[in-house]
Amino acid sequence: MTSFRRELHLVGTMADLARIGAFIEEACAQAHIDPAARFDLMMAVDEACSNIFEHAYNGLAGEVTLRFETRGRDVVITVRDHGRAFDPDGVPPPDMALPLEERPIGGLGLHLMRQLMDDISFTFSPEHGNILVMAKHGVAPVDPPTPTTGRRRSPARPKP
Amino acid sequence: MNLDISLYSIAIVVVRDRIDAFNAPELRSRLDQLLAEGITRFVLDLSDVPFLDSAGMAVLVNLLKRARSAEGDVRLVWPKREETQRILRLTKFDRVFKIAETQAAALKGF
Numbered sequence: 001m002t003s004f005r006r007e008l009h010l011v012g013t014m015a016d017l018a019r020i021g022a023f024i025e026e027a028c029a030q031a032h033i034d035p036a037a038r039f040d041l042m043m044a045v046d047e048a049c050s051n052i053f054e055h056a057y058n059g060l061a062g063e064v065t066l067r068f069e070t071r072g073r074d075v076v077i078t079v080r081d082h083g084r085a086f087d088p089d090g091v092p093p094p095d096m097a098l099p100l101e102e103r104p105i106g107g108l109g110l111h112l113m114r115q116l117m118d119d120i121s122f123t124f125s126p127e128h129g130n131i132l133v134m135a136k137h138g139v140a141p142v143d144p145p146t147p148t149t150g151r152r153r154s155p156a157r158p159k160p
Numbered sequence: 161m162n163l164d165i166s167l168y169s170i171a172i173v174v175v176r177d178r179i180d181a182f183n184a185p186e187l188r189s190r191l192d193q194l195l196a197e198g199i200t201r202f203v204l205d206l207s208d209v210p211f212l213d214s215a216g217m218a219v220l221v222n223l224l225k226r227a228r229s230a231e232g233d234v235r236l237v238w239p240k241r242e243e244t245q246r247i248l249r250l251t252k253f254d255r256v257f258k259i260a261e262t263q264a265a266a267l268k269g270f
Contacts, residue, residue, distance in 0.1 A: 014182035021178070021211065039211075039243030046213050050181040108251065109214040115250060 004031040004140070005069040013061050014053045017046055020066065024077075027068040033075060037139035040116040041075060047109035048079050048132055056083025056130060070140040082129035088122050169198070170270055172263060174205040179216030188219045195223075200232025203266045206239045217251060224257065235259070235266040 006027045010016055021042050028038040045066065052064055067078040094107045114120055119135040171194045179187060194202070202223060206212070224234045236259045239245055248254055260266035 014180070017180045017182050017213075018178060021180075036243075039246075042211070043213065043247065046180060046211075050213065050215060054181065108217060112214055112247075112251070 003070050005067065006030070007068075008066045009064075011061050011063050012053070013057075013059070014050065017049060017053075020049050020064075021046055023066065024068065028075075031068075031070055031075070032141045033070075034139040037075070037136055041077065041136060044113045044116045044134055045077060045079065047113050048134070051086070051109055052079070052081045052083060052130070056081050056086060058084070071135075073138045073140045073142060074135050075139055076133065076135045079132040079134075080129060085124040086122060086130050086132075087124075168201065168270065170201040170203060170267065171199045172203045172205065172267075174208070174263075176208045178211035179209060179219070180211065180213045181215035184213075184215040184219045187216070188222065191219070191223050195226055195230070200227050200230040201270055202227060202232070202234045203237065203263060204234060205237040205263050205266075206244070207237050209239045209244060210241055212239070212244055212247060217253065220253070220257070233258075233270070235269055237261070237263055237266050 004027075006023070008020065008023045010019075012019075024042045024045050025038060027033075028041060033041070049064060049066075053059065053062065056062065062081060062083050065078075065080040067076075069076050069078075088110060091107055091110050094111050113134065116136075117134040118137045119133075121133050123131045173191070173194075175187065177183060191202070204220065204223075220234070220236070227234050234257060236248075236253075236257045238259050238261060239248070248259070253259070258266070258269055260269070
């Protein structure tokens with residue numbers, strides 16, 4: 001099974017969100033990720049990094065490492081930072097039943113990440129900082145074409 | 161001569177960049193300026209917006225709240241990019257904002 005991995009390491013701020021989006025878009029294209037899923041991955045990573053720059057680093061420049069990889073047919077994205085510990089349980093979920101104009105602004109980013117990705121986990125340790133792992137299932141090709149041939153293969157039949 | 165003349169100020173704001181947490185404050189500041197000038201009706205044309213995150217959405221909701229509290233309203237023009245449209249539906253923006261296919265259609269409602 002061919003796997004694919006790309007990493008981006010930067011010391012950045014919100015001004016780097018477009019660059020981060022371009023990195024995910026390019027990795028998706030290179031890994032032949034299902035086009036319908038690419039935007040979801042870009043969006044989830046954008047929201048994750050916005051939260052890091054705003055809350056973990058309080059708007060100051062901070063170190064972020066992004067890893068984009070395929071594991072079988074899944075895309076797994078790992079985002080690491082060394083800012084303030086993030087506690088997802090401390091973020092109240094937006095009350096989606098309330099009319100939008102009555103909802104408090106905020107909390108939507110984390111909600112979107114959970115909506116767009118299949119698995120999401122946050123861990124923090126003083127040694128390694130915040131580690132966010134997000135996965136989206138079944139969006140990578142079964143057997144990516146090799147760069148030498150560029151040959152596309154038919155997708156495998158979905159598992160029952 | 162018996163004349164009945166009404167003048168309405170409607171701001172048509174065409175956004176052509178991604179709206180993310182970096183540039184959302186700039187958009188908000190420009191919209192705040194318009195509100196401060198007394199404009200309460202807005203058409204935000206998002207047709208060329210390739211990407212919109214929750215910070216951008218917060219700007220739109222904030223504008224809607226403030227415009228409506230001043231008896232105004234906000235109409236949107238759908239982004240051309242299908243994925244961006246899907247995010248607006250996922251967050252139920254299409255139930256709160258009137259979203260039109262074109263600027264002309266958005267203006268018709270006012």
